[in-house]
Amino acid sequence: MTLDKRAALTLFFTLAFASTPANADSLLLKTVLDQLVAEGYPIVFSTDVVGPETRIDMPAINLTALRAALPKVGLELQRQGEIYLITPLAQQVENQAQPAPSIQSREETPALETIIVTGTRHQLGKHSKSGSVNTLSSEEMQLTPSLGGDAMRVATRLPGMSSVGVSAKPKIRGGLADEILVRVDGVELFDSYHLADFQNFFSVVDDRTVDAVDVYTGGFPARYGNRMSGVMDISTRERENVERTELGLTAISVFANTSGRLNEGQTRYIASLRHGNLKYLVNQLNSRVGTPKYYDGYGQLSHQISPDTDLAAGTLITRDDISVRDDTQTAESRVDNRYLWFRLDHRLTDRISNQSLLTLSWSDRNRKLRDPLEEEDEIAGFLDYDQNVRKYDLRTDFSYEQRETLMEFGIEASWAKSRYDSASIADRGDLGELLYGTPFQSFDIETNPSGWSGGAYWAGEFRILEGLYVLPGIRWDVQDYYDFGSTDHASPRLGLRYEPTEALTLRADVGRYHQPEAIHELPAADGRATFSKPQRSDHFIFGLEWLIGQGWELRVDLYRKDYEQTKLRYENMFNPFVMIPELEADRVALDPNRARARGVDVEIRKQLTDGLSAVVRYGYMNAKDRFGDNWVTRRWSQRNTVVTMLAWQRETFSLAAAVTWHSGWHGGTPPAEVPEGDTLSVEDVIGNTELREYFSIDLSASRTWQFPRAAVTLFADVTNVLDRNNVAGVDWDATEEDGVYTFEQTSDLLLPLIPSAGILITF
Numbered sequence: 129m130t131l132d133k134r135a136a137l138t139l140f141f142t143l144a145f146a147s148t149p150a151n152a153d154s155l156l157l158k159t160v161l162d163q164l165v166a167e168g169y170p171i172v173f174s175t176d177v178v179g180p181e182t183r184i185d186m187p188a189i190n191l192t193a194l195r196a197a198l199p200k201v202g203l204e205l206q207r208q209g210e211i212y213l214i215t216p217l218a219q220q221v222e223n224q225a226q227p228a229p230s231i232q233s234r235e236e237t238p239a240l241e242t243i244i245v246t247g248t249r250h251q252l253g254k255h256s257k258s259g260s261v262n263t264l265s266s267e268e269m270q271l272t273p274s275l276g277g278d279a280m281r282v283a284t285r286l287p288g289m290s291s292v293g294v295s296a297k298p299k300i301r302g303g304l305a306d307e308i309l310v311r312v313d314g315v316e317l318f319d320s321y322h323l324a325d326f327q328n329f330f331s332v333v334d335d336r337t338v339d340a341v342d343v344y345t346g347g348f349p350a351r352y353g354n355r356m357s358g359v360m361d362i363s364t365r366e367r368e369n370v371e372r373t374e375l376g377l378t379a380i381s382v383f384a385n386t387s388g389r390l391n392e393g394q395t396r397y398i399a400s401l402r403h404g405n406l407k408y409l410v411n412q413l414n415s416r417v418g419t420p421k422y423y424d425g426y427g428q429l430s431h432q433i434s435p436d437t438d439l440a441a442g443t444l445i446t447r448d449d450i451s452v453r454d455d456t457q458t459a460e461s462r463v464d465n466r467y468l469w470f471r472l473d474h475r476l477t478d479r480i481s482n483q484s485l486l487t488l489s490w491s492d493r494n495r496k497l498r499d500p501l502e503e504e505d506e507i508a509g510f511l512d513y514d515q516n517v518r519k520y521d522l523r524t525d526f527s528y529e530q531r532e533t534l535m536e537f538g539i540e541a542s543w544a545k546s547r548y549d550s551a552s553i554a555d556r557g558d559l560g561e562l563l564y565g566t567p568f569q570s571f572d573i574e575t576n577p578s579g580w581s582g583g584a585y586w587a588g589e590f591r592i593l594e595g596l597y598v599l600p601g602i603r604w605d606v607q608d609y610y611d612f613g614s615t616d617h618a619s620p621r622l623g624l625r626y627e628p629t630e631a632l633t634l635r636a637d638v639g640r641y642h643q644p645e646a647i648h649e650l651p652a653a654d655g656r657a658t659f660s661k662p663q664r665s666d667h668f669i670f671g672l673e674w675l676i677g678q679g680w681e682l683r684v685d686l687y688r689k690d691y692e693q694t695k696l697r698y699e700n701m702f703n704p705f706v707m708i709p710e711l712e713a714d715r716v717a718l719d720p721n722r723a724r725a726r727g728v729d730v731e732i733r734k735q736l737t738d739g740l741s742a743v744v745r746y747g748y749m750n751a752k753d754r755f756g757d758n759w760v761t762r763r764w765s766q767r768n769t770v771v772t773m774l775a776w777q778r779e780t781f782s783l784a785a786a787v788t789w790h791s792g793w794h795g796g797t798p799p800a801e802v803p804e805g806d807t808l809s810v811e812d813v814i815g816n817t818e819l820r821e822y823f824s825i826d827l828s829a830s831r832t833w834q835f836p837r838a839a840v841t842l843f844a845d846v847t848n849v850l851d852r853n854n855v856a857g858v859d860w861d862a863t864e865e866d867g868v869y870t871f872e873q874t875s876d877l878l879l880p881l882i883p884s885a886g887i888l889i890t891f
Contacts, residue, residue, distance in 0.1 A: 154183050154184070154185050155183065155184055155185075155186055155189075156180075156181070156182070156183055156184075157178055157183065157184045157201070158178055158180060158182070160184060160186060160189055160194065161173060161178065161214070163189055164190075164191070164194070169191065169212060170211045170212060171211070171212045171213075171214065172211050172213050172214070173213070173214035174214075177203065177214055177215065177216065178203075178214060183201075184197050184198070184200070184201055185197055185200065186738075190267060191205070191212070191265060192267045192268075192271070192741075192777055193738075193739070193777065193779075195735065196679075196735050196737075196738050196739060196741065197738060198214070199217060199678065199679055202216060202217055203216060203217065204216075204217050204675070206675075215630070217677060258347065258348070258349045258587075258589075258599050258601075258623045258625075258635075258637065259344050259346060259347030259349065259623070259635075259637050259639075259669065260288070260344060260345045260346045260347055260348075260637075260669055260671060260685050260687070260729070261342055261343065261344045261345075261348070262286050262287075262343045262345070263340055263341070263342050263343075264282060264283065264340060264341045264342075264343060265339075266335075266338055266339055266340065266365070268282065269282045269338065269341070271777060271782055271784050271828070272285065272773065272775075272784060272786060272828070273784055273785065273786045273826035273827055273828035273845050273846075273847070274826075274828070274845060274847075275293065275296075275329075275826075275847045275879070275882065275884075276329075276330065276379065276380040276409060276845070276882075276884050277378045277379075277380070277381075277843070277884060277886055278296060278330045278331055278335065279338075280296060280330075280331035280333060280335050280338070280341070281296045281330075283296075283298060283341065284296065285745070285771050285773070285786065285788065286298075286343055286345065286745070287345070287683075287685070287729030287730065287731055287745045287746070287747045287769075288300055288345045288346070288685070288687075288727065288729045288747055288749070289345075289747075290302070290749070290764035290765070290766050290793075292793060292856070292878055293788075293822075293824055293847070293848070293854070293878060293879050294327050294329070294705060294856075294878060294879060295321075295327045295328045295329065296321055296328055296329060296330055296331055297320070297321050297328035299357075299764045300345050300346075300357040300358035301346055301357060301687060301689060301725055301727060301749065301751075302689065302723075302725030302727070302749055302750075302751025302762060302764070302765055303356060303357030303358070303665075303689070303725070304357070304697065305328070306649065307355055307356045307357035307358065307643060308355060308357060308358045308359070308360060309352055309354070309355035309358070309359045309360070310359075310360045310362070311360070311361050312333055312362045312364065312426075312444065313362070313363065313364055313428065313442060313469075313471075314469075314471065314483070314485050314523075315442070315444070315469050315485070315487050316487075316521070317332070317444075317465070317467070318465050318489065318491045318517065318519075318648050319332065319446070319463060319465055319491070320332055320333075320360070322404065322422040322424070322446070322448055323406075323420075323422070323450065323461075324448070324463060325448075325450070325459075325461040325463065325493075325495055326461065326707070327705065329406075329409075330380075330422070332424050332444070332446040332465070333362055333364075333424075333426065333444075334383055334385060334400040334402050334424065334426060336374055336376070336383065336385050336400065337364050337365060337385050337387070337398055337400045337426060338362055338363070338364060338365065339363045339364055339365040340362075340363050341360060341362050341363070342359070342360075342361040342363075343358065343359070343360050343361075344358050344359040344360075344361070345357075345358050345685075345729070346358065346637070346667050346669050346685075346687050346689070347621075347623065347637030347638075347639055347667050347669045349587055350585040350586065350587040350601035350602060350603045350621055351525065351536060351538065351585055351587065353583055353585065353603050353605055353619070353642075354583075354605060354642070354643055354644060354646070355641070355643055356641045356642070356643040356663060356664075356665045356691075357665075357689075364426075365387055365398060371387065371388030371389065372386065372387055372388065372890065373385070373386040373890070373891055374386070374888060374889065374890050375888070375889045376886060376887065376888040377886055378884060378885070378886030379408050379409075379883075379884035379885060379886065380404050380405065380406060380408060380409055380884065381402055381403060381404035381405070382402070382403050383401065383402040383403070384400065384401050384402075385398070385399065385400035385401070386398070386399055386400075387399075391431075393432075394431060394432040395429070395430070395431045395432070396429070396430045396431075397427075397430075398426075398428050399425075399426065399427040400424075400425065400426045400427075401424075401425045402423065402424050402425070403421070403423050404421060404422040404423070405420070405421050406420035406421065406422070406450075407420060408884075409882065420449075420450045420451065420452055421448075421449045421450070422446070422447065422448045422449070422450075423445075423446065423447045423449075424444070424445065424446040424447070425443075425444070425445045425446075426442075426443070426444050426445075427442060427443050428440060428441070428442035428443075429441055429442070430471075436474060436475035436476075437472070437473065437474045437475070438471075438472070438473040438474075439470075439471070439472055439473075440470070440471045440472075441468075441469070441470050441471075442467075442468075442469050442471070443466075443467060443468050443469075444466075444467040445464075445465070445466050445467075446463075446464070446466075447462075447463065447464050447465075448462065448463040452707065457707050457708055457711075459495075459496070459707050459708055460495070460496040461493075461495045461496075462492075462493070462494045462495075463491075463492070463493045463494075464490075464491070464492040464493075465489075465490070465491050465492075466489070466490040466491075467487065467488070467489050467490075468487070468488045468489075469485060469486060469487040469488070470485070470486045471484070471485045471486075472484045472485075479528055479529055479530050480526065480527070480528050481526070482524065482525065482526050482527075483524070483525045484522075484523070484524040484525075485521070485523045485524070485525075486521070486522050487519075487520070487521040487522075487523075488519075488521075489517075489518070489519040489520075489521070490517070490518055490519075491515070491516070491517040491519075491648055492515070492516050492517075493513070493514070493515040493516075494514050494515075495511065495514075495653065496511075496512055496513075508554075508555050509552065509553050509554030509556075509711045510552065510553060510554075510711075511550075511551075511552040511554075511653060511708065511710055511711060512549075512550070512551050512552070513549070513550045513551075513652065513653045514547070514548070514549040514550070515546070515547070515548055515549075515648070515652070516546060516547045517544060517545075517546040517547075517647060518544060518545050518546070519542060519543070519544040519647070519648075520543050521540065521542045522540065522541050523538060523539070523540035523541075524538055524539060524540075525537075525538035526538060532590070532591035532597075533588070533589070533590055533591075534588065534589040535586070535587070535588040535589075536586075536587050536588075537584070537585060537586040537587070538585055539582070539583070540582055540583055540584075541580065541581075541582035542580065542581045542582060543578075543579070543580050543581075544578065544579070544581070544609070544647045544648075545576070545578035545647075546577055546578065546647050546650070547575075547576050548573060548574065548575050548576075548577075548650055548652040548657075549573070549574050550571070550573045550574075550652035550653055550655075551571065551572045551573070552569070552570060552571055552653075552655065552710065552711070553568075553569075553570040554569050554570070554710075554711050555567055556568075556569065556711075556712075556713040556715075557713050557861075557862065558862035558863065558869060559713040559714065559860065559861070559862040560713045562802060562806075562808045562862060562869060563701075563713070563714070563716060563807065563808050563810065569655075571655040573652050573655065573656075573657045575650070575652070575657050577609050577610075577611070577647055577650065577659070578609060578647075579607070579609025579610075579647070580606075580607075580608050580609070581605070581606065581607040581608070581609065581644070581647075582605070582606055583603060583604055583605035583606060584603070584604050585601065585602065585603040585604070586601065586602055587599070587601030587602075587621070588601070595626060595627040595628055596624070596625070596626050596627075597624070597625040597626075597627075598622070598623070598624055599621075599622070599623035599624070599625065599637075600620075600621070600622050600623075601620070601621040601622070601623075601639075602618060602619065602620045602621065603618070603619040603621075604616065604617070604618050604619075605617055605619070605642065605644070607644045607662070609647050609659075610659050610661075611658050611659065612658075612661075615661065615662055617642045617662055617664070618640075619639065619640045619641055619642050620639065620640055621637070621639030621640070622637070622638050622639065623635065623636065623637040623638075623639075624637075630675075631674060631675040631676070631677070632672075632673070632675075633671075633672070633673040633674075634670075634671070634672055635669070635670070635671040635672070635673075636669070636671075637667065637669040637671075638666070638667065638668050638669075639667050640664065640665075640666050640667075641664070641665050641666070641667060642662050642663065642664050643662060643663045643664075643665075644659075644662040645659045645660050645662075645695065651698060654698040654710055654715070654717075656696070660695035660696055661693070662693070663691065663693050663694055664691070664692050664693040665689050665690060665691045665692070666689070666690045666692070667687065667688075667689055668687065668688040668689075668690075669685060669686070669687045669688075670685070670686045670687075671683070671684065671685045671686075672684045672685075679734055679735035679736075680732070680733070680734050681731075681732070681733040681734075682730075682731070682732055683729075683730070683731040683732075684728070684730050684731075685728070685729040685730075686727075686728050687725070687726070687727055687728075687729070688724075688725070689724065689726075690722075690723075690724050691720075691722055691723035691724065692722060694719075694720050694721070694722065694753070695719075696718070696719040697717075697718050697719075698710075698716070698717055698718070699715075699716060699718055699763070700712050700714050700715055700716075700857075701714040701715075701716050701796045701810065701813065701814050702714045702796050702857055702859060702860055703795070703856060703857025703858060703859050703876055704763070704856075704857060705856035705857060705876060705878065706876075713862075714796075714860070716810050716814070718753065718755075718810070718814070719755075720753035720754055720755055720760075721754055721756070722753075722754040723751070723752065723753045723754065723762075724751070724752055724754075724759075725749065725750065725751040725752075725765075726749075726750045726751075727747060727748050727749040727750065727751075728746075728747065728748045729745070729746075729747050730745065730746045730747070731743065731744070731745045732744045739776050739777050739778050740774070740775070740776045741774075741775050741777075742772070742773065742774050742775075743771075743772070743773045744770075744771075744772050745769075745770070745772075746768075746769065746770050747766070747768070747769040747790075748767065748768060748769075749765055749766050749767060749769070750765060750767065751765040752765070755811040756811070758811055760811060760814060760815045761794050761815040762794070762815065763793050763794045763795070763814075763815060764793055764794075765793075765794060766790040766791050766793070767790075767791040768790060768791050769788075769789070769790035769791070770787075770788075770789050770790070771786065771787070771788050771789075773785065773786045773787075780831060780832040780833070780834065781829075781830070781831050781832070782828075782829065782830045783827075783828070783829045784827070784828045784829075785825065785826070785827050785828075786825070786826045786827075787824075787825050787826075788822070788823070788824050788825075789821065789822065789823045790821070791818065791821060791822075792818045792819035792820050792821050792822060792855065793818075793822075793857075794816075794817065794818055794819070795815075795817045795818075795819050795857055795858055796813040796814045796816055796817060796858075796860075797813070797816055797817040797858075798813055798860055798862075798871050800870070800871075801868050801869060801870050801871075802868070802869040803867065803869075804864060804867045804868065804869065817858075819855045819857070819858075820854070820855045822854050822878075823850075823852055823854065824847070824848045824850075824852060824854065825848070825849045826845070826846065826847050826848065826849065827845070827846045827849055828843065828845045828846075829843065829844050830842065830843035830844075831843075837891055838889060838890060838891035839889070839890045839891070840887065840888070840889055841887070841888040841889075841890070842885070842886075842887055843885065843886055843888065844883065844884065844885040844886075845883070845885075846881065846882070846883045846884075847879060847881070847882040847883075847884075848879055848880060848881050848882065849881060850881070851880055851881035853877050854877060854878040854879075855875050855876070855877060855878070856875075856876045856877060856878045857875075857876055858873050858874070858875050858876070859873065859874045859875075859876060860872070860873055861874070
């Protein structure tokens with residue numbers, strides 16, 4: 129649905145102020161819970177807590193409304209891994225002499241009124257509180273304002289994330305963007321974002337099919353390997369009981385998805401298709417465009433063979449077909465990713481479960497990036513790049529649970545082959561001569577790495593004293609596709625968790641994390657023909673979670689990351705937000721010998737009224753690289769970050785606002801002049817300037833009309849509603865005159881005010 133700015137803003141404010149929300153109704157709480165369980169939400173409660181006559185005032189039957197209404201009847205909704213638990217308010221529990229029931233021990237747990245949804249028992253170990261993890265529900269993602277309606281972008285607003293609103297792929301706690309592991313239903317993705325060659329604008333997963341996302345920002349469990357900074361573990365709604373079909377149209381995409389059950393609930397299915405056209409978005413950026421499009425399709429079919437066994441098959445197909453141009457450059461990119469997987473979940477005994485996953489993955493990437501070779505252009509060149517990867521993965525995981533003891537362990541093996549063809553010629557002008565000693569650079573690479581990789585892990589959770597748990601773990605991984613031979617490494621981890629009351633949890637986590645360069649990550653587009661040795665970082669985290677009562681929640685994390693082994697990487701020293709970064713004059717190779725990150729993440733949540741909730745997040749971050757004896761601040765080290773969100777949700781209407789402010793990213797400023805024959809020292813220039821502070825106000829609104837057999841929802845989003853000129857970077861042009869180089873600067877801006885709107889039909 130393509131709208132100009134005035135029309136989209138008109139629709140937004142019409143939705144925001146012309147709708148009349150319905151009044152709250154008094155309902156039997158047990159009826160509400162039964163309906164949510166029937167829709168697939170694994171809610172657990174005791175009849176001692178929820179009486180048969182307990183009534184509750186709710187404007188709508190959903191998790192958000194339930195969470196807001198429960199405190200009025202002395203209850204609260206807590207998420208424990210894969211389940212939602214109805215418990216007395218933490219403040220009331222503290223005032224009572226007897227402890228509240230614990231879900232850790234089956235023998236101590238009272239009779240439950242509800243049953244956990246079929247299949248959730250096979251999720252291994254997610255209820256174990258280890259590391260820094262935020263769980264984003266589908267309701268929260270849909271409610272939060274986001275560019276183009278891509279709800280997966282909500283992760284960029286979490287504490288510890290570095291983002292300037294362009295990429296949907298954040299940098300976590302000072303780490304690089306490629307230090308994040310992304311899984312969908314247990315399947316690791318090559319490219320988890322559309323436009324991977326152009327700033328990773330949108331997620332490849334249709335957010336309407338997502339049930340929840342577990343986002344680890346540090347100290348993550350041993351079952352996740354080969355990444356150093358974070359994990360995004362995405363669970364789809366394939367396990368829901370409810371049948372649902374959705375058709376939608378937005379400013380950047382059209383989509384359809386459906387889910388449900390067959391054979392009296394024994395067979396479950398989910399499928400989605402999405403086609404995006406980015407012409408509207410790129411037009412808002414004042415660029416001339418060709419045919420920027422993307423596609424993705426997802427499907428999964430699972431069958432309950434027996435009460436203890438599920439078999440599933442799934443597929444994910446993504447494609448980017450991009451052709452863009454500006455005043456001086458043209459670029460074409462085509463990326464195809466295909467995944468096919470089979471999963472077997474089996475409960476061997478009452479205490480032991482197993483999940484086996486076989487994945488077949490294909491990735492094809494073709495890039496043709498060019499600068500016109502014209503005499504009036506200072507910088508010109510071309511890059512032709514082709515990549516092809518085939519990968520086969522087999523993983524099996526086991527979990528064991530008995531009273532206060534939980535253990536999980538698993539093994540995995542992968543075989544992959546790849547092909548890289550990459551050729552480039554670049555004339556980087558006077559600035560290139562100052563940085564490299566010559567303005568001309570070229571390479572022609574053809575290489576075909578292949579080989580095995582794999583690993584094994586073990587982790588446990590043991591209660592050693594009342595309320596005190598120890599969580600040890602270790603991974604071992606190996607790779608043999610490197611040209612310098614095979615490598616292996618061990619990654620030990622240890623966590624402590626202390627729960628003095630039901631409302632307070634203290635955590636301490638320490639762990640070692642390794643990251644080998646994956647077979648699809650060879651930086652051949654920058655002229656590299658060999659892999660880097662595996663990187664290594666150590667995490668130290670102390671955390672606090674406190675349910676203060678009266679709807680208040682507080683979370684604090686103090687973290688430290690030490691990188692003892694780093695890799696050679698490529699960055700644009702002055703401005704990274706360009707169309708063809710590999711051909712820019714300021715493209716440099718960075719090879720730090722160490723790195724570090726220190727910081728504090730704080731989150732405060734409050735349910736203000738029945739439908740109004742607030743979240744305030746603050747982050748302090750200091751991330752640096754060491755070159756020789758000098759520590760240099762990383763570009764994305766946001767020293768101070770504040771994110772505030774307000775959301776108002778009624779039965780048929782929602783309105784949300786997000787305000788983001790953070791210290792400016794770092795850039796580079798060259799000296800006023802450089803004599804001919806001298807060179808610029810990258811270590812002295814990069815990161816020596818802090819850009820203007822980033823500030824953005826984003827809004828979203830939606831209105832739903834319910835009909836007998838369908839529901840129609842109109843929604844609108846406005847990004848950067850004040851149209852603030854946030855700075856992306858500074859381009860420096862070098863000019864030589866009378867034996868001296870001088871520099872002229874031009875600031876590039878980030879996203880302007882971008883309105884979008886859409887319609888959703890559900891039946």
